[in-house]
Amino acid sequence: MRHHRKNTVLAAAAIAALSLGLTACGGDDGSTGAKDAGSASAAQTTGGTADGGTATGGTADQTTAKGGSGSTGGSTASSSSSSATGGSSSGSTGSTGSSGGSKTDAKAPACAYGDVKITAKKADEVPTEHIVLTATNTSGRSCTLLQYPLIAFGPIQTAKDVPAVAKSKPSAPVVLKAGEPAYANVRVALGGVDEDNKVVSEFNVNLFASDGPAEGSVVVKAPAGGLAVDESAAKAGYWTYELRNGADEF
Numbered sequence: 001m002r003h004h005r006k007n008t009v010l011a012a013a014a015i016a017a018l019s020l021g022l023t024a025c026g027g028d029d030g031s032t033g034a035k036d037a038g039s040a041s042a043a044q045t046t047g048g049t050a051d052g053g054t055a056t057g058g059t060a061d062q063t064t065a066k067g068g069s070g071s072t073g074g075s076t077a078s079s080s081s082s083s084a085t086g087g088s089s090s091g092s093t094g095s096t097g098s099s100g101g102s103k104t105d106a107k108a109p110a111c112a113y114g115d116v117k118i119t120a121k122k123a124d125e126v127p128t129e130h131i132v133l134t135a136t137n138t139s140g141r142s143c144t145l146l147q148y149p150l151i152a153f154g155p156i157q158t159a160k161d162v163p164a165v166a167k168s169k170p171s172a173p174v175v176l177k178a179g180e181p182a183y184a185n186v187r188v189a190l191g192g193v194d195e196d197n198k199v200v201s202e203f204n205v206n207l208f209a210s211d212g213p214a215e216g217s218v219v220v221k222a223p224a225g226g227l228a229v230d231e232s233a234a235k236a237g238y239w240t241y242e243l244r245n246g247a248d249e250f
Contacts, residue, residue, distance in 0.1 A: 108142040108175050110209050113216035115139035116176075118149075118205050122223045127191045131227065133184045133205065133220070135239065137176040145174040145182050148238040150206035150213055153188075153198070153229045160231045162186070168237035168247045185237040185248040189230040197228040 116135045123130035133149055148168075152159035174182045189195055204217040237248050 108144045110214065111135075111137065111139070111143035111145045111176065111207055112209075112214060113207055113218050115143050116145070116207070116218070118218045118220050120220050120223055120227075122227075127189070128228070129187060129189050129191045131186050131188055131223070132243065133186060134181050135176075135184070136181045137178055140178050142175060142177050145176055145239045146208040146210065148208075148236050149184050149186070150208070150217075151186065151234070151236055152204040152206070152217075153200050153227075153231055153234065154203070156204050156206075156217065159204075160234075162231075162234045162236045165235050165237050165250045168240070168244075168250070170238060170240050174239045174241060182239045182241060183243050184239050185243055185250070187233060187235040187250060188227055190233045195228075195230045195233070197230050199226045199228050201226045203227075203229075 115137060117138050118133055118135045120131045120133055122128045123132060135145060135149075137143055137145075148164040151162040153162070154160075168185070176182055189197060200222055202219055202221050205220050206217045207214045209215075235250060237250070240248065
């Protein structure tokens, strides 16, 4: 009996010990599982955070991309604006290019009496009714020969003004480059024997300034033998580059 009870006690103790061992093993597995679960959860959380960071990074990249596009757009707009301004300015330089030849000539100052040499030649007719005045630019630069010659056949203070012939007026002022001539036809008489003529060996020619008759005059020598002048019949044509049929016939 004692031996049986002893065996029973030993068996019970062994079962208890085995049970405790199994309990201990189960506790370790649960802790390990919890830790693994916690690690997995942490990993998932970390992964989520990382994903969030990536998303944020993506957002930042998108923002950067937008900013980059905006910056590029701004630069492009500025460049276009500069080009437009350059175009307008160039258009001023194009204006400035066209302001070369003719406009420069158009702005040439009026010829003064010291800028030209004036000579007189009888027309090829008998008796002499006309003379041709030639004004040559001797100034060394361009100048504008305005209007018509203001002629005085006699003392300037007392001589009768010689009127201009309107039909001979050119469409634009005569601009003479250095050395170039201009011409004016002048009637001096009607060719009649009964005219009240006077013979002159020289006469005065004044020029026009932009605001009226200019100061000073050119003394012109009459052709050989002098000129028989009828002041009441005298008329002057406008300065022109060359004498024209019709316009300069009077």
